[in-house]
Structures are given as C-alpha cells and as structure tokens.
Amino acid sequence: MLARHAESRVRETYLEPLVAGRIRICYAMAEADVPGTDPFLTRTRADREADGSWRITGRKWFTSGAASADLVTVLARTGGAPGNREGLSLILVPTDSPGFRIVRELPVLGAAGQYEIELGGVNVPGDHLIGEEGEVLTLGRTLRSLRWLGQAQRAFDLMCERAATRSGSRGPLADHQLVQQHVFDALLALRTTRPLVPEAVALPAWAGRRLRERLRRRAAARGRASRPGARRCRRASAARPPAWRPPRRRPGRKGRPRRPGWAAEGLSSGRR
Ligand SMILES: Cc1cc2nc3c(=O)[nH]c(=O)nc-3n(C[C@H](O)[C@H](O)[C@H](O)COP(=O)(O)OP(=O)(O)OC[C@H]3O[C@@H](n4cnc5c(N)ncnc54)[C@H](O)[C@@H]3O)c2cc1C
Structure with a gap:
C-alpha cells in the first residue's frame, strides 16, 4: 500500500525498514x-493545519500490536460527519x-495484544496522508486482506513444519493421507x-464507485424480480422437472462412491 500510494518522502523513510522488519x-x-x-x-478527526500538517484527535481500540509498533495507520475523518460515506482518509x-x-x-478470550489508543491532537506532516484525501477506505480493506494473507501463509508454514516433524507409531503426520489433503x-x-490482492490494490477509487453503482442497480433489479408476478413464474418453473440430471456415480470397490481426481492429486496411498 505504501509502495503504491504513499508520497515519495514517506516511502523512502518507512518502506525499506518496514519490509526489512526493523x-x-x-x-x-x-x-x-x-x-x-x-x-x-x-469519529476520529484529522484537521488540516495552516502549515499543511494534520492534527488528529480521537480514540481507537482493538488496535493489534500497538504497544510494540513504531507506526500506526489511522482511519480518520478528513471531511463530513459520522455516517457520511465520503471524507475518510488513512494517515x-x-x-x-x-x-x-x-x-x-x-x-x-484470554489472548493479549490488542490496545486502546488515544490520539490527543497528534500532529503529523501533510505528506503522511496515504492516497487521495477522503477516498481511501478501499486501501484500508486491502491492508486487512494483506495482513490476513500473511497470517494464513505463516499458519501454513507452521502446519507443514509440524506435519513433517511430528511422528506417531505409523510414521510422520505428513505421510497420512488426510493431512496431505489438509495441506493441499x-x-x-x-x-x-494471493493474485486477488494486487488486483484489488490496482482498483482506483472511481472503479470502486462504479462497482457500488453496478451492485446497487443489480440489487434494484433483484428487487423487481422478487415482486409477486415474478415469484409466481419462479414457482411454476421450480415445479417442472429438470431437463437434465447429472449421471449417477458408479460405486467403487466395496460399494464406496468413487472420488474424482483422487489419483490426479497425487494423494493415493497405494493401499487402496
Ligand atoms: C482479535 C482482534 C483483533 C483486532 N484487531 C484490530 C486492529 O488491528 N485494528 C482495528 O481497527 N480493529 C481491530 N479489531 C476490531 C475489529 O475491526 C472489529 O471487531 C470488527 O470490525 C467488528 O466490529 P465490532 O466488534 O464493533 O462488531 P459490530 O460491528 O458491532 O458487529 C457485531 C456483529 O454483527 C454483525 N453485523 C454487523 N452488521 C451487520 C449487517 N449489516 N448484517 C448482518 N450482520 C451484521 C457482525 O458480523 C458481527 O458479528 C480487532 C478485533 C479482534 C477481536
């Protein structure tokens, strides 16, 4: 997000140490x-000062990792009133x-790491605003997706490590077919x-607006389709037998249904 949407000075100051984990x-x-x-x-507000800097006032909670963080990306209102869909920025x-x-x-639930924080008239330079003023809620969502994707990758790595090192009387967990299925x-x-995240980042704000407009039109069309006349038509078509039915699966050995793609996934144990 910083690489794509931050001002050059902010990128130079924070991006490299962030990526390096410093x-x-x-x-x-x-x-x-x-x-x-x-x-x-x-409700948290960011007001533009005469010198171009931002003065931020508000309270946030459940901010994960705030106590050990060097930076916090704050969602604040740079315009409008609570409830307005415009006027939100990331700083x-x-x-x-x-x-x-x-x-x-x-x-x-017993886990630590979330904090309530206060922003009591914090002053930051004008270039600390990320993206366009009042148009960046979509960036916040992207950030969440990236964080969760990173968490998922970390959990996956831990799972593989555990599966390879934990052994029972019948060998390591990784040799069990169900574990292989979970990994797969x-x-x-x-x-x-993963490929969806850069796609979402690339979506400019106007595309988000167009998407919302399309969704609104689709919802309106769905509303029209659910009027009594349309509902009667749907009931009549539901009463008709389907024109095509999928063929019934032939049972495999011992009467078990065959599992398509089993061999193709390379997960066959060789014992079946
Ligand atoms: C472990 C943890 C870590 C967190 N870390 C962060 C963080 O780092 N930064 C941060 O900003 N926040 C963080 N949060 C807060 C998190 O963003 C909020 O908890 C989350 O956005 C939900 O908000 P809420 O708890 O106020 O639930 P509410 O908005 O009150 O929603 C309550 C319930 O109602 C449902 N609901 C709401 N609206 C609708 C609707 N229209 N239709 C149907 N169902 C609906 C929701 O799905 C939810 O189940 C964290 C929370 C937790 C638990």
Whole structure:
C-alpha cells in the first residue's frame, strides 16, 4: 500500500525498514461505541493545519500490536460527519508523536495484544496522508486482506513444519493421507487468494464507485424480480422437472462412491 500510494518522502523513510522488519506498523480503524463493521461512522478527526500538517484527535481500540509498533495507520475523518460515506482518509502516525498514548490492553478470550489508543491532537506532516484525501477506505480493506494473507501463509508454514516433524507409531503426520489433503486445500486457498490482492490494490477509487453503482442497480433489479408476478413464474418453473440430471456415480470397490481426481492429486496411498 505504501509502495503504491504513499508520497515519495514517506516511502523512502518507512518502506525499506518496514519490509526489512526493523520497524513495525499496526492499523487503527475500530472505535469504542461505534460498530467496527461500519467504518462510515468513524469519529476520529484529522484537521488540516495552516502549515499543511494534520492534527488528529480521537480514540481507537482493538488496535493489534500497538504497544510494540513504531507506526500506526489511522482511519480518520478528513471531511463530513459520522455516517457520511465520503471524507475518510488513512494517515500514518509515528507512535512517538506527542499526544499518542496507549490507554490500556484489551484481552480477547484470554489472548493479549490488542490496545486502546488515544490520539490527543497528534500532529503529523501533510505528506503522511496515504492516497487521495477522503477516498481511501478501499486501501484500508486491502491492508486487512494483506495482513490476513500473511497470517494464513505463516499458519501454513507452521502446519507443514509440524506435519513433517511430528511422528506417531505409523510414521510422520505428513505421510497420512488426510493431512496431505489438509495441506493441499490450504495451499490451494492461499494460491487462489494471493493474485486477488494486487488486483484489488490496482482498483482506483472511481472503479470502486462504479462497482457500488453496478451492485446497487443489480440489487434494484433483484428487487423487481422478487415482486409477486415474478415469484409466481419462479414457482411454476421450480415445479417442472429438470431437463437434465447429472449421471449417477458408479460405486467403487466395496460399494464406496468413487472420488474424482483422487489419483490426479497425487494423494493415493497405494493401499487402496
Ligand atoms: C482479535 C482482534 C483483533 C483486532 N484487531 C484490530 C486492529 O488491528 N485494528 C482495528 O481497527 N480493529 C481491530 N479489531 C476490531 C475489529 O475491526 C472489529 O471487531 C470488527 O470490525 C467488528 O466490529 P465490532 O466488534 O464493533 O462488531 P459490530 O460491528 O458491532 O458487529 C457485531 C456483529 O454483527 C454483525 N453485523 C454487523 N452488521 C451487520 C449487517 N449489516 N448484517 C448482518 N450482520 C451484521 C457482525 O458480523 C458481527 O458479528 C480487532 C478485533 C479482534 C477481536
């Protein structure tokens, strides 16, 4: 996100140490008393000062890793009022800025690592705004996707390591067919999700607006289709027998249904 949408000075300062793991970043969107699933209600404000810098005021909570982070990406309102769909921006805030404070740690089902933070009139340079002012909610979503993808990859690596090193009386876990199936399914999910993220990043804000407009039109068309006349038509067609049915699977040995693609996945144990 920084590589694509940050100003050059910000990229030069933060990107390389972030990628190298020398500094850490966290993401602050959720706020107390505001549903986290509806960020349009965000109350934290960022106001432009006369010198072009941003003054940020608000409280966030459930910010994962805030206590050990050097930077926090804050979702703040640079225009409009809570509830408006426009006017939300992402701003980078160094955690050593005066006015930034960790209020408390919030345990979640016994797990630590989430914090409530206060932004008490924190001042950051004007170029710390990421992307276009008021148009960047989509970037926040992308950041979440990237973080979860990274977590999933990490979990996958740990799973493979464990499967290779944990052994029972019948050999390592990795030799069991079901474990191989789990590994395959997880890898497939990772590989198919990864290409979608750069695609989402590449979607400019106007494409997001066009997408929303198309979804709105489709929802309106669905609404028309669910009127009483259309419902009667659907009921009549549902009563008709289907024109084509898939052929019934021939049972395999011992009456078990055959599993398509088993051999193709290279997972056959050779015992069957
Ligand atoms: C472990 C953990 C780590 C977190 N880390 C971060 C972080 O790093 N940064 C950050 O900003 N936030 C973080 N959060 C907060 C997270 O973003 C919010 O919890 C999340 O956005 C959901 O918001 P909420 O808890 O306010 O739920 P609510 O918005 O109150 O939703 C409650 C429930 O209602 C459902 N719901 C809401 N609207 C609808 C609807 N229209 N239709 C049907 N169902 C609906 C939701 O699915 C949910 O199940 C973290 C949370 C947890 C638990």
